[in-house]
Amino acid sequence: MSIGSWIGEPVNWVFLALGLAVLVSGFRVVTSKNVVHAALFLVGALAGTAGLFILLSAEFVAWVLVLVYIGAVVVLFLFGIMITRAPTGLDEGLDSEKKLGPALLSLAVFVMLAWGSIEAFGDNAVATTGAPTATEILGGALLGRFVIPFELVGFVLLAALVGGITIARRDLTPLEEEQRTSA
Amino acid sequence: MIANQFLILAAALFSLGIYGLLIRRNIVLILLSVELMLNAVNINLVAFESMLNTTEALGQVFAIFVITVAAAEVGIGLAIVLMIFRNRRSANVDELNLMRW
Numbered sequence: 041m042s043i044g045s046w047i048g049e050p051v052n053w054v055f056l057a058l059g060l061a062v063l064v065s066g067f068r069v070v071t072s073k074n075v076v077h078a079a080l081f082l083v084g085a086l087a088g089t090a091g092l093f094i095l096l097s098a099e100f101v102a103w104v105l106v107l108v109y110i111g112a113v114v115v116l117f118l119f120g121i122m123i124t125r126a127p128t129g130l131d132e133g134l135d136s137e138k139k140l141g142p143a144l145l146s147l148a149v150f151v152m153l154a155w156g157s158i159e160a161f162g163d164n165a166v167a168t169t170g171a172p173t174a175t176e177i178l179g180g181a182l183l184g185r186f187v188i189p190f191e192l193v194g195f196v197l198l199a200a201l202v203g204g205i206t207i208a209r210r211d212l213t214p215l216e217e218e219q220r221t222s223a
Numbered sequence: 224m225i226a227n228q229f230l231i232l233a234a235a236l237f238s239l240g241i242y243g244l245l246i247r248r249n250i251v252l253i254l255l256s257v258e259l260m261l262n263a264v265n266i267n268l269v270a271f272e273s274m275l276n277t278t279e280a281l282g283q284v285f286a287i288f289v290i291t292v293a294a295a296e297v298g299i300g301l302a303i304v305l306m307i308f309r310n311r312r313s314a315n316v317d318e319l320n321l322m323r324w
Contacts, residue, residue: 051224059232066236066259070243075252082255085236089262092229096273101283101290105265108290113258113297120251120301124314135246136317142245146238153234157227164226166273173280181279182287193291200295204302210309 055095062088073134079117083110099172229270237263248315250304254297261293 046052065084072078086109093102182190212220236259243256265286272282308314311321 046225049224052228055224055228059228062232063235063239066239069255069259070239070246070252075249078252078255082258085259086262089266092232092266093269095224096229096269098269098272098280098283098286101265101269101286104287104290108294109258109262113294116297116301117251117255120254120304123305124251124308133315134249134252136248139246142242145245146242149241150234150238153237154231157230157234161226161230161274164274166224166226166229166270167276173283177278177280178283178287181281181284185279186284189288193288197291197295200299204298207299208302208305
């Protein structure tokens with residue numbers, strides 16, 4: 041497929057805009073000198089990803105991403121940042137000094153993955169019927185063929201939340217323990 | 224739209240995640256980079272689903288599983304970060320040398 045015919049499809053312009061937003065936000069997530077800004081740029085990257093999912097006619101997954109990630113996970117991150125780092129201004133000590141090795145490694149991974157997918161998939165088109173995937177199909181798969189993984193992943197989530205509470209809870213000192221039992 | 228445009232975008236996002244994972248010292252920022260990588264995988268899964276058009280939307284089901292596990296990971300990861308910060312007054316990975324010999 042030539043560049044000319046590719047750029048001729050209006051949907052690819054939307055893709056370019058969203059992809060650029062995702063990449064720029066992702067880049068700022070890993071380079072920003074301000075922790076809060078990094079977390080907020082993650083919102084940008086995730087919102088762009090949700091847009092890409094809508095392009096791929098995966099409406100349900102897109103809104104799950106918005107609800108779970110932007111609604112809950114990023115808020116959790118902001119809480120974590122606020123607790124572990126009272127002054128939220130610029131901080132020079134966020135990055136390690138050695139950047140060349142990681143940059144080369146990630147470039148190598150990118151070249152490998154991109155080359156592999158170009159070799160393997162070439163011009164394979166994604167189906168763009170325009171109609172969203174019916175949520176009914178997803179629900180049927182989740183509660184039909186995938187019901188055991190679904191229950192397991194729910195259990196994992198519960199266990200992780202209980203474990204998180206147990207880890208983060210402050211243990212009472214022996215004196216406080218005594219006061220509690222006597223009261 | 225061809226599948227490769229999504230796959231290459233996901234590869235770029237994944238590489239950015241690896242870069243952030245390796246250069247950051249703050250644990251919260253490392254977790255942010257992990258989220259970027261998980262997100263790249265989700266893009267791949269949904270793009271493959273759109274390419275193959277399975278009857279049960281398998282790629283999207285897998286993406287939902289990945290999102291769930293990522294949420295669990297963040298919950299427990301931040302609890303551990305909180306505990307480390309409470310004990311060590313620091314959230315930098317290179318200062319956590321208690322188990323090194």
